[in-house]
Amino acid sequence: MPRRDDIESVLVIGSGPIIIGQASEFDYSGTQACRVLRDEGLRVILVNSNPATIMTDPEIADATYIEPITVDVVRRVIELEQPDALLATLGGQTALNTAMALHDAGILDKYGVRLLGADIAAIKKGEDREVFKSLVDALPPELGAESARSAVCNTLDECFAAADELGYPMVVRPSYTLGGRGGGFAYDADDLRQIAGSGLAASPYSQVLLEESILGWKEFELELMRDRLDNVVVVCSIENVDAMGVHTGDSVTVAPAMTLTDREYQRMRDVAIAIMRAVGVDAGGCNIQFAVEPTTGRLIVIEMNPRVSRSSALASKATGFPIAKISAKLALGYTLDEIANDITRSTPAAFEPTLDYVVVKVPRFAFEKFPGADTRLTTTMKSVGEAMAIGGNFAEALQKAMRSLESGSAGFWTKPDRTLPHADLDPLEAVAIPHDGRLYNVERALRAGYTVEQVYEASGIDPWFVDQVLGILELRREVEQVVADDGIDSAKSLAILAHAKRQGFSDLQLSKVLEVAEDVLRHLRQAAGIRPVYKTVDTCAAEFAAFTPYHYSSYGEETEVEPREKPAVIVLGSGPNRIGQGIEFDYACCHAAFALSDAGFETIMVNCNPETVSTDYDTSDRLYFEPLTVEDVLEVVAAEQAAGPLVGVIVQLGGQTPLGLAARLKAAGVPVVGTSPEAIHLAEDRGEFGRVLASAGLLAPKHGTARSSDEASAIATGIGYPVLVRPSYVLGGRGMEIVYDEGSLRAYVERATDASPEHPILIDRFLDDAVEVDVDALFDGEQLYLAGVMEHIEEAGIHSGDSACALPPITLGRSDIARIREATEGIARGVGVRGLLNVQFALQSDVLYVIEANPRASRTVPFVAKATGVALAKAAARVMLGATIDELRAELLLPDGDGARMPLHSHVAVKEAVLPFNRFLGVDTVLGPEMKSTGEVMGIDAGFGVAYAKSQAAAYGALPTKGRVFVSVANRDKRAMVFPVKRLVDLGFEVLATDGTAEMLDRNGVRATVVPKYSEGLAGNAVERILAGEIDLVINTPFGSSGNSGPRVDGYEIRSACVAKEVPCVTTVQGASAAVQGIEAVIRGDLDVRSLQHWHRELAALRAETRADGSGPR
Amino acid sequence: MSRTTPSRTPISRISRSSPAVLMLEDGRTFRGESFGATSDDLGRPAETFGEAVFATGMTGYQETLTDPSYAGQIVVQTAPHIGNTGVNDEDPESRAMWVAGYVVRDPSRIPSNWRSRRTLEDELRAQGIVGMSGIDTRALTRHLRERGAMRGAIAPAPADGAGEAALLQRILDSPGMVGANLAPTVSTQEPYTVSPASFGVSEVRLRVSALDLGIKSRTPARMAARGIEVTVFPATASGDDLLADGPDGVFLSNGPGDPATTSYAVEAAQKVLQSETPLFGICFGNQILGRALGFGTYKLVYGHRGINQPVQDRATGRVAVTSHNHGFAVDAPLDGRTDTPYGRVEVSHVALNDNVVEGLRLLDLPAFSVQYHPEAAPGPHDADSLFDSFVDLMQHPGKKGNA
Ligand SMILES: Nc1ncnc2c1ncn2[C@@H]1O[C@H](COP(=O)(O)OP(=O)(O)O)[C@@H](O)[C@H]1O
Ligand SMILES: Nc1ncnc2c1ncn2[C@@H]1O[C@H](COP(=O)(O)OP(=O)(O)O)[C@@H](O)[C@H]1O
Ligand SMILES: [Mg+2]
């Protein structure tokens, strides 16, 4: 039966910025869905505030609204576009909650918009934990499914009453939040007060669920699909290596489940299907989590998500079954048997994938960015990304996954034990604490002689997994023994090495164990013919032929890589998402694949991040799901060189990860296209880069390198305080700090570094009060295309990734931009860039400084592309393969002129960063030179004020238009603050301020009510009033040096309270001015929505006019 | 904590297992290590012959090994780890393991499951099952997929070319699956009864005679759970034997071998049809019914062996994910009705992957059968309601073969 014919247009809601618990998997699923809908001839309307996504590319939907995902905005979009239907099950919790709110507000009914996939009743049954539990408990008893004992509470008093019933410890879980936000374990009444308090606040319905603890049980997850004829398939089973109590998003997980018999598995499957039917997800996917008591097999249903989720992206990549794509088709009325399996082509999607390999996912954390954060893993998700690996067995998949993480250690024994977390504890005590990298401590415990049973008892990790780690350890010992006895190149050694490779040992691990150089080991191995082969993810364990070259390496007999004729280009992806290297880089990689495919190349993607569009087998011609290490990449290159002509490897688009491989790849004879590794070195080496700047007549902030505390003081005195200090050798975090005096400098050196000749400290003059400017450009060797100039809202000193910025620049004059353009060109030429270049400048008292230059795609590439309507990453890929900028202009891939001058009256785009502080309560939220944001949003409009207001609404919720503003600023900011605060008073705000600030305001004619400082300990202090919900906006700039007393602490408490209550908090002078402009714009009622396509059309018209005038630069 | 953590074997089996080969009749040879029994009853190095087939289920190796339908076959598991949940006392599908040989990639080092009693390898040894491990099972599966299931052997690695040639000759001399009559070897020798009482159902609502051509224990269990008392007869029981007690229905089980060789069962089925006693068949039983109706059966290139196979009910359009284990299939026209000596027959179910006949339904007599396994074990329970259909048919025989 064909699809339903009663809809012609569909509104799709995306998931907004990347945040913890909601990452690029929704770009992957949303992009797939939009493509399906368009292929079906439907008009697709998209709302998503995240510019770094593929789904917001103008060609993916018919009308793309990069606008805040709020009820009000979506209502306006619905008014304008009059869609027939809404698809909200592919945009994570954000989209689902928005759809519910639209329904509750009567908007869907009013405009006759039908919900596709899951209806309101089903969403409510799945999402409301209480309703869901009663539904589980009402299942036929022979299924043997239970839910954990629990109580739903809407107030703290109810919580305490329930605690008497349930007993401690218990789990607190808020309804309708994602990634377990606001939840946790309460071990006693104090815990309960604190956790349930914030949980009630986090839940949009002020509701939490208290639940009996089933810590230590085995945790499983099933991914299901159901069509309108009630056909149901289970796409994938996933088992958590970490037991219950660690959020699935933070657990090491395995697919398929490893420790269930068929009876137990089928029972789980029966329960899952019964739940899906009872909830009423009619046409789409859902995932259901289970807990199994390890000693009895008792089965408890934990939760279900009636939508595509993070795990469905993982399951799709793990099985080759594209859940989002098929969900979209099911939502349109197709049935599973009517949809073809893309991979086999001959068989339908109505089946259950079977795996002949093992998939392991490991989470990636960023605790080093948040000193003071609780690093213990709990029911609240804390990881910022993940890596997945596929292997012929568990050990291989696990070890590949561990080295995919790029988290310092590249698998067992690649770093000394003393660098492990909890290295100071006895290993058995360490494994009892769930933490990032716990498996390293499991290995350490086994190595120390603890038994599998002991480690299981301490950690709750199933003995089967613990024993796998033991197997790896035993094999290591065997390798060492055989090599010691017989010599490394003996037949016996080679046989055991081959065996170790089959169990996933990397050359690097073996080289550490055997104390030989990695290259030596690799040559020995390769000479002995011990090479990986590439198998195919085919959904069916080879029962049918596969047509999709989705490969993974394994040490087997037979490779499945097909020969090819066309010249190929390999694009190296960016690995797991992390702070500083996120979805923006994946975006650039995908665009390279699209552009090069259009240009006639065969495109080959290598990446290990299951959340992304790049690892969708539809994105490139061939996909290798592999770690991005030298060894793994070299083997892929060799396999593809054997398959046909290989033009080269692109390392510039995936961020620092592939860039870091460039030199070693080149040394191994791999053709690296684009900027050469030597040129990359020129930009990355401080000394070399200094020479490049000097010869281009450019300035860098004064700097020096210190090898001792005394030397540091001397250098700092020489260049003058304040200085920016950072270790050249990174211990834990990045450890970048702004230091204002010698005492603080010495304290920093003590605390954050072990300054020594091997580990020097880099000291830069800190440019106070400077405007920071980011530039993205393309250089073809001759010509520069300046793609965009972004002026930061926050001053230099706040990492470019965390700062809001505007394009075109708001305050820079023509001559400034001309200087910037010249400087960028000078650097591009001096370094020898072929492709993308990103430069950060600081403009201080009219002097232009170069902060750094990155000869690669930057975080801002997708933002610039969307703001200027130019497919920058596509153009970059072409330049890397030899096209000139003029040629690309002729192809219309690039416009005439460039981004140095946007036409008069062109729109303004504002990027705002999104920070994860609400995940790390207790961590100071002040921004600094180290990046902390996980994602970004874009606001776009005719003028800066509205664009900025939109960016704020998208990132944090709308700016207030009335109410109370609390102001407390550092002395140096006081003068600059008068004007914006005065404006707020004019707009009708009531001002509260701390003593000093109030006095200053008063002298300037602004009446402010004085509020006691928190540190004064008085009732009615600022923190109390914020927590009481009496404040609508906070302006607080940090002062005092880092320490733990006085004003600094006050500021800290104020900002933490803002995070807890989600009150907008501005921490810079510039931010305050921008906020005021935004508030004014909202009050004027200028906030209207326009599609990206509309803005691009307008811009093109303005460009054409400018050209006709002859006034545009050429 | 009642976990059994039996003695561990090091992960690198190569250091303690002896080298073994799997050789196929086309000469392709895979090298690995021995797994399971390494010597026969007389202490000679074990060697085993059979038809090499692959099974794609990710769970249920214990059920697979004890499924009599696998008699005479060297079963290759595509799932990478086998043995993770050990061996327990509840899950066997018959009194013994029947596979001729067993090929896995990575045998589990330890079992981990609260029901586990023994390790798989110990059980294989105890039952004399010769196996091997450590081979690229995916390469082997692809080979079998492209060339078809074929004869093969697992043997200690031959020392030289002459040894290999001799092994190949022995494979070529071994019997193949076409023409193999295996049901009598796996069937019960004496009739026995499975009563509802042992499944907590006190009332006997119906009585069924089951012809054991290699029956799995879950089949009578699923019937008994519905109040059916099942009397299981040896494979060679006649139609009269089956009907002697005046049962409410007759059941034809699954089983190994070539359906073309089982004229005894075909005759028994015809007798049942003539008696107009409600009849239900599974797997081999479907082929027997097909032959009884006058259809042919043929060998599939590599068969269906897995628990993820989509089957469509042609009347409702609904799809069930089902458990399969068949190398042969019924040759009947997919569309329309065929006139047979027993009235009109239609194909009720088809495999969506390859359009193989998966079920037959008589329109004028109370009889139906399916080629797949509603009893599952291993596999999904999607088709469990077929047993209800059987009950329904016995209660209302006039409704004919409404599956
Ligand atoms: N009753 C419980 N006892 C112990 N741990 C639990 C309990 N309920 C949930 N968890 C743990 O908390 C995690 C998050 O809970 P879940 O209900 O899945 O919320 P979310 O919506 O964040 O995914 C689970 O993955 C599980 O490990
Ligand atoms: N000399 C300086 N003066 C003021 N701010 C600086 C200076 N150097 C760096 N910064 C700030 O620190 C941030 C990060 O520094 P950068 O060298 O760009 O490191 P990264 O490699 O992390 O991007 C910049 O975005 C800028 O805001
Ligand atoms: Mg969950």
Ligand SMILES: [Mg+2]
């Ligand atoms: Mg930077």
